[in-house]
Amino acid sequence: MSEHVLHDNGVGIRGFDRSLPMALMRAREAVMRHFRPSLAEHDLTEQQWRVLRALEDADTALSVGELAERTYLLGPSLSRMLALLDDRGLIARSSVPGDARRADIRITATGIELVAAIAPRSEAAYEHIEGRLGPGDLEQLYVLLDKVGRL
Amino acid sequence: MSEHVLHDNGVGIRGFDRSLPMALMRAREAVMRHFRPSLAEHDLTEQQWRVLRALEDADTALSVGELAERTYLLGPSLSRMLALLDDRGLIARSSVPGDARRADIRITATGIELVAAIAPRSEAAYEHIEGRLGPGDLEQLYVLLDKVGRL
């Protein structure tokens, strides 16, 4: 029998400690706690960071809609954010030939530099996590999270 | 060799798909997507839900500070939220004998009823997840998340 047993506390709902959303949030908090100061230092919110990372990872221009999906941001939030990131020269927009409604968003060289400047702290956090979990466990965690993410 | 290989994309940072915070967020999104309508139906934000669940799980009164730690909310956010939940009769405050600075927060019968009313939808979401992962994987996921959460 496992130490992690689902228990009934009388109102037909799992204990707080057995709530998957809370466990996910706790884990995310633990990771971000080490990383957030680095973002603040460079005047980036977590959401802005997600946008830059998504663009940098895409390696190609993305439409606003595609970007919204990948970053879990709503259109209006993203729209305003892109204006700010554009002002800071971190992203650039261009029109799409053949569909004047669409906008192509890409990360600029300045944006890539900023991401690269923050990256070392991110790597340090990962090494810390790997040190605690071991590479096998981390791998297994990714597999399980991917499964849950595909609900 | 695993299919999940950390790769270098030229700026010294992991790919977006190999970002642990993003994987955690995706998983949480997938779970909450099924659950959020139920909260909205009862006029609760995710944060308010966390507060009610934490109180209900504690099975005893908590100080504002303890509650803030358990729900990952800041004092000022929590302070305002407690006033709203108090107005709705979902929580109650009482003074602590021996320390007039502290406030004891507890969930009311009405609050417990509300949690119980929402619980079935939560359970359905869990059954869906268990159906996809299998109980063993879900258990393993909890173990790994707990490890990460203890950073």
Add this chain to the structure above:
DNA sequence: TATTGTTATACTCTATAACTATA
């Protein structure tokens, strides 16, 4: 003096609806 909690303030994000331009 330090701690507990609230209030003040500015900013950001969430969420929905309305709007513009284009397809």
Add this chain to the structure above:
DNA sequence: TATAGTTATAGAGTATAACAATA
């Protein structure tokens, strides 16, 4: 008519500082 993106608006959370009351 539908789609892509922006603008408008209201509400809520984040974050820091300042504050009151108490220890």
